[in-house]
Amino acid sequence: MSSKLILPGEAIPLPSSSKSIILGPGIAASSSRTRTLPSSDDASSSTNPTIIATRLGVLGSSKGKEKSEQIWVEGNSKRYIPAQKDMVLGTIIARHAEGYRVDLGSAQMASLEALAFEGATKRSKPNLKVGTLVYARVSLANRDMEPEIECFDPNTGKSEGFGELKGGLMITCSLQLCRQLLTPKFPLLPTLAASIPFEIAVGLNGRVWFKAGTVSETVTLKRIVEGVDNGEIRAERSAVEQAVKEYLA
Structure with a gap:
């Protein structure tokens, strides 16, 4: 699916090549259905479910395992949903x-x-303190309910x-940069890893x-990632390599 500008309320066609579709941010299932008119060969009509965009942005997609595909609308929203x-x-x-209550910035x-x-059980549970940082996966997200997260792969x-x-x-970055960092073709992280182990x-x-x-390497990573995010450093291999040399000099 090619990237294109999407308007709120616009219907998005479902990819026919994927067995399952994962709806990401900016996309919701529509309560209505699109009706396909009967052809001359088949007198019956069929209905297909539709999905719609809930915000303005660029339509993005990525392939998953077993012919699954995730689609989302990439916007300039500063608050995470x-x-x-x-x-x-x-x-x-x-x-x-x-358990715990966790701040996600939403x-x-x-x-x-x-x-x-x-491996957590009622007798053996992690004892995390207030202020602890955790890396987790959203297991439940509903507009009318409090989100739930989990720290394991189900x-x-x-x-x-x-x-x-x-x-x-x-550090905090734009939502768009964070999604780009998880894209294998985005050159920033591979270029940094060639010079700094982290x-x-x-x-x-x-x-x-x-x-x-080291502290200097940590500060270098911070400055470069923030520089790419605010546009001071181009997300190209040569520009990132030059920035690493300057900051570590």
Whole structure:
């Protein structure tokens, strides 16, 4: 599906090559259905479900496993709206008997159950403090309900990189840059990794966490990512390599 400008309320055709469609931010299922008129060969008519855009932006898509495809509308919104299966970075702001309340930067706080971790049981649960940074996956996102997140992959039962993030530095970026960082063809992270070894977690809620070996390398990563986000540094291999040399000099 090619990227194009989408207006709010505009119907979006479903890709015929995908078995399952995952609706991302800016897209919702329509309550109406489009009717296909009967042809001369078939006297019966058929109806097809439709999806519509809920905001102005550019239509984007990415292929998943087993012919699945995710589609979304990329806009200039500064506030994150939780969407199911999004990877997010959150800060624990409160604890209660059943789990935690987590700030994702959205209009509502998210709920994280104490058992939503790899290997967690009623007798053995993680003990996270207020202020802890966690990397999680949105398991429930509904406009009328508080979002829920989990720190494991439900398909494997393993953490798969989710959970508490210790040390390092978190910065805030635009939602658009965070989605680009998760695109394999985007050159920023591979170029940085060629010069600086680091760990990274990218949240689609506009937050990026990384951990490098030294303070100077961590500051360099911060300045370059923020520079690309605000347009001071071009997201090209040569420009990023030059910025790394200047900041580490």
